[in-house]
Amino acid sequence: MSQLLRVQNFAVSRDGYAAGEGQSLERPFGHADPATMMSWAGATAHWPNRTDPGGSRGLDDYFTRDYQQNIGAEIMGRNKFSPQRGAWEDHEWQGWWGDEPPFHTPVFVLTHHVRPSFSLSDTTFHFVDADPATVLKQAKEAAQGKDVRLGGGATVIRAFLEADLVDALHVAVVDDVELGGGVRLWESPDELRDRFHLDVVPSSSGVTHHLFWRK
Amino acid sequence: MSQLLRVQNFAVSRDGYAAGEGQSLERPFGHADPATMMSWAGATAHWPNRTDPGGSRGLDDYFTRDYQQNIGAEIMGRNKFSPQRGAWEDHEWQGWWGDEPPFHTPVFVLTHHVRPSFSLSDTTFHFVDADPATVLKQAKEAAQGKDVRLGGGATVIRAFLEADLVDALHVAVVDDVELGGGVRLWESPDELRDRFHLDVVPSSSGVTHHLFWRK
Numbered sequence: 001m002s003q004l005l006r007v008q009n010f011a012v013s014r015d016g017y018a019a020g021e022g023q024s025l026e027r028p029f030g031h032a033d034p035a036t037m038m039s040w041a042g043a044t045a046h047w048p049n050r051t052d053p054g055g056s057r058g059l060d061d062y063f064t065r066d067y068q069q070n071i072g073a074e075i076m077g078r079n080k081f082s083p084q085r086g087a088w089e090d091h092e093w094q095g096w097w098g099d100e101p102p103f104h105t106p107v108f109v110l111t112h113h114v115r116p117s118f119s120l121s122d123t124t125f126h127f128v129d130a131d132p133a134t135v136l137k138q139a140k141e142a143a144q145g146k147d148v149r150l151g152g153g154a155t156v157i158r159a160f161l162e163a164d165l166v167d168a169l170h171v172a173v174v175d176d177v178e179l180g181g182g183v184r185l186w187e188s189p190d191e192l193r194d195r196f197h198l199d200v201v202p203s204s205s206g207v208t209h210h211l212f213w214r215k
Numbered sequence: 216m217s218q219l220l221r222v223q224n225f226a227v228s229r230d231g232y233a234a235g236e237g238q239s240l241e242r243p244f245g246h247a248d249p250a251t252m253m254s255w256a257g258a259t260a261h262w263p264n265r266t267d268p269g270g271s272r273g274l275d276d277y278f279t280r281d282y283q284q285n286i287g288a289e290i291m292g293r294n295k296f297s298p299q300r301g302a303w304e305d306h307e308w309q310g311w312w313g314d315e316p317p318f319h320t321p322v323f324v325l326t327h328h329v330r331p332s333f334s335l336s337d338t339t340f341h342f343v344d345a346d347p348a349t350v351l352k353q354a355k356e357a358a359q360g361k362d363v364r365l366g367g368g369a370t371v372i373r374a375f376l377e378a379d380l381v382d383a384l385h386v387a388v389v390d391d392v393e394l395g396g397g398v399r400l401w402e403s404p405d406e407l408r409d410r411f412h413l414d415v416v417p418s419s420s421g422v423t424h425h426l427f428w429r430k
Contacts, residue, residue: 002268053217056412056428057383057412057426057428058412058413058414058426058428059414059416059424059426062277062278062281062426063277065281065284066277066280066281069280069284168272197271197272197273198273199273199274199418199419201274201416203414204414209274211272211273211274211277213271213272213273
């Protein structure tokens with residue numbers, strides 16, 4: 001089976017925004033509330049940050065359970081790594097993900113301002129100034145035969161969709177949240193139907209899972 | 216996380232039968248048609264017996280994808296291993312599963328007629344005459360920290376449910392098939408609601424996934 005580029009557990013509001021306006025160190029999702037956007041995932045047994053043995057094992061858990069499966073690398077945008085813009089001012093600060101990042105693989109951070117790679121626990125961050133096809137080639141090589149996760153944010157996913165490099169997407173639409181502005185993934189999931197099959201699966205947690213795979 | 220006993224990808228007719236009447240070497244599912252019962256799974260990219268690179272990657276694929284994940288052993292009834300009844304007459308015949316069984320772990324076959332263990336590729340079959348709790352203890356030990364799959368058939372699953380040993384079940388109800396007789400899993404999925412949470416998830420393939428996990 002060939003190596004795929006997969007989007008997983010990516011949450012957007014009913015109106016298609018993945019993050020709000022005004023991203024900062026204190027508010028990684030801008031005016032959007034990450035707790036509301038991700039509570040469907042946080043309630044599951046396989047949520048990577050879970051510290052107690054509980055959690056649901058229903059539909060939503062199949063998605064958090066699948067998060068690491070057969071993933072050998074991740075590609076993310078700079079804004080998923082850090083709120084800093086422009087030249088790096090502080091190399092000491094090593095991103096939002098703490099000493100034990102939940103990736104456990106090489107991570108390729110897209111940025112116009114490269115800096116030296118570094119490792120935190122079993123995650124290594126590389127900083128790459130390249131077009132989607134080039135960074136995907138690097139990530140596939142690092143993934144050693146496994147798939148590559150496209151971690152977002154929305155701007156990065158849109159760029160890879162535009163370059164027609166995405167093989168499968170799982171997007172959780174949070175039915176109760178309307179953001180009205182911010183960083184948009186889509187106007188409507190129907191935009192992808194020409195190139196992708198789509199399963200639409202409502203969950204009792206209040207999100208509607210959208211599962212796309214290439215035609 | 217403790218070791219669980221999980222039922223996975225277990226298909227039943229709309230009226231609750233997992234196999235028809237008259238099981239034989241030629242008809243492992245009796246008068247039920249295995250192709251109809253399992254076509255939802257066979258269409259997915261992760262179907263274990265798939266030989267070509269295609270297949271769907273929507274909802275149903277999350278279930279076939281999960282089949283091996285964190286599984287270290289399987290428990291099955293004798294009828295899932297073979298149509299033979301009573302004392303083994305032919306030790307040469309090594310079950311329905313061919314030279315490359317899809318289990319890749321130790322498998323514990325419940326039978327009143329024990330016989331020596333043997334391996335086919337990376338699957339080892341053990342034959343055990345014991346009550347559910349005892350065989351589960353053996354299987355958990357063999358699974359080395361991973362979960363144990365309860366493979367069926369329906370009679371075996373019912374016995375383990377009766378002993379309250381099952382932690383999670385995924386049952387695919389095939390909406391278009393009514394068997395009217397055979398080996399029954401349940402009269403209705405509601406029977407399990409007192410002990411289990413339940414997510415009911417219809418798929419575009421014509422099955423309705425029932426996901427149970429312990430309260």
